[in-house]
Amino acid sequence: MTPEDREETQPLLRPPDGSAPLSRRVFLAAFAAALGPLSFGFVLGYSSPAIPSLRRAASPALRLDDAAASWFGAIVTLGAAAGGVLGGWLVDRAGRKLSLLLCTAPFVVGFAVITAAQNVWMLLGGRLLTGLACGIASLVAPVYISEISYPAVRGLLGSCVQLMVVTGILLAYLAGWVLEWRWLAVLGCAPASFMLLLMCYMPETPRFLLTRQRHQEAMAAMHFLWGSEQVQEEAPAGAEHQGFRLAQLRHPGIYKPFIIGVSLMAFQQLSGINAVMFYAETIFEKAKFKDSSLASVIVGIIQVLFTALAALIMDRAGRRLLLTLSGVVLVFSASAFGAYFRLMQGGPGNSSHVQLLSPLSVEPASASVGLAWLAVGSVCLFIAGFAVGWGPIPWLLMSEIFPLHVKGVATGVCVLTNWFMAFLVTKEFSSVMEVLRPYGAFWLASAFCILSVLFTLSCVPETKGKTLEEITAHFEGR
CATH class of the missing domain: 1.20.1250.20 (MFS general substrate transporter like domains)
Known part of the structure; x- marks a missing residue:
């Protein structure tokens, strides 16, 4: 051996x-x-x-x-x-x-x-x-x-x-x-x-x-x-010389957590969190908030409270359950946010996402404010749902699922994936909105959230209560 x-x-x-x-x-x-x-x-x-x-x-x-x-x-x-x-x-x-x-x-x-x-x-x-x-x-x-x-x-x-x-x-x-x-x-x-x-x-x-x-x-x-x-026992001789090699990707103990870690990071960004955060302040303005900067503080407080809730229940509820519930909340809130943009659409010739953020001139002011409050509710629900599961758990699982001797390379690829996807989504979201309209873009994000739920249920193991060595043994079939 x-x-x-x-x-x-x-x-x-x-x-x-x-x-x-x-x-x-x-x-x-x-x-x-x-x-x-x-x-x-x-x-x-x-x-x-x-x-x-x-x-x-x-x-x-x-x-x-x-x-x-x-x-x-x-x-x-x-x-x-x-x-x-x-x-x-x-x-x-x-x-x-x-x-x-x-x-x-x-x-x-x-x-x-x-x-x-x-x-x-x-x-x-x-x-x-x-x-x-x-x-x-x-x-x-x-x-x-x-x-x-x-x-x-x-x-x-x-x-x-x-x-x-x-x-x-x-x-x-x-x-x-x-x-x-x-x-x-x-x-x-x-x-x-x-x-x-x-x-x-x-x-x-x-x-x-x-x-x-x-x-x-x-x-x-x-x-x-x-x-x-x-x-339990001494570390193996020669462990200091171990490192990642491409040939190791053939082993289920390496490629399975690798696929899971990269996929979780990609799904986190494809959920549309950056786009929702980008529009949060504008949406709060439409709801007649006197100080639009208050929107940022409200969003921040929601994030802190629900991330703290996730931390408190993580070791009891488990990672899979929270990821699944979080994904379901994201599906419904992103769909509702898309519905807001659909209702606010100004006509078949209007493809500008900036114009679609403006209330329609033919619409009563009270109705416009009412729709804006629908958007505020969708934004708050989306951020709360994200904070409970898809915000903290991909980072937690990334640190749990990889064997020690490949952890540096594997977590590096996961972090690179996360930041690259964040840059790509932030930069290209406006282009997607031009093609699909704002409502189509957020419904696309909702579709990715559905895929994330299916991926969680079919591929992500529960790591609650297991040592890191037991998690590695699970992927190796031991």
Whole structure:
């Protein structure tokens, strides 16, 4: 039996089960790692309050026109796609902890460049750097948290990744009410700086240390995190030389989770979440909200509340059930949103999605407002449904389903898929709306949500209550 076979057929360690006393240190370590996703969320939310402020900038060199504003928001996804590739390389070679420490540098430097910006190019450069950090953090933080957690709390702690992302978005929205763009960028340095300080005192994951033959450090890490040193057997000899090879894709233990992980990331973006978020503020304006920026805050609060609910029930309800329920809610809410656009259509010759957002002149004002409230309800229901399942669970499953020796490459491909699809959907959604009309575009998103439900029921295994080694054994048919 080769060293590689021995690793794939026998678990490396046995973490505490649900009956063991909970160790507070594992929650502290998870919180430290989750500060990366908090910074990630702040980066995503930063553009919403910063762009209006930069449009009114006193210096002409800093003032954003429509094209520059579009790039200011979109360039983050390109940086994050590169960060996903870099993170997949780092997480296997530098380790989980060091990768998290390293990603703080582009967060802080990126926001510092934005703070000191003298022209639009410096603004875009800062956004690209923060996007790179987002890509690394979105990959490494879920992996670190899943490997330090034990089955009884892995769903709770893994869901906190997405919870911290939406909290960071909401924090940026709220801070944007009182801070102009430079001071908002200064505030953006705080979560990453705090993570750097806190992660210095946290251990590397025991599983990674065992694959590197660092047994004493693994023992110390297990004692710190779990209050125990429950090693079932020693790590296989030669584990440090293992890595991903294309030939391994023939094995069901590799290609099955690979297909599931990539598909989950694609379906997450094809649900239409970015398009719904894009139109949220306009929809709230049609419902006669006095302060249209209040829409962003309301959306942020809904995301935080329902993501927190998902985290609390994740280890009881299970991943498959929440994904299925979430998908069903997305189907109905996206369909209702499409129906709103269909009812607001101005006539057979009107194909502009911008015109379709305007109330019809022949329609009574009260009816227009009533339809707008239908859209508000659809948006809120869509965001709540997404936050309960398809928001946090693809990231959680990505960190659970891959064997240790291919985790870096596999999670890197998943993160790259997610960010590439986010960029593609955001950039091409307007073109789809021109061809299919707005109602057709959202009904297409509803169709993808139906496919996501069918995929969940037929392909996604339940990982609740299982160790990472047991999940690997499931895919290998053991």
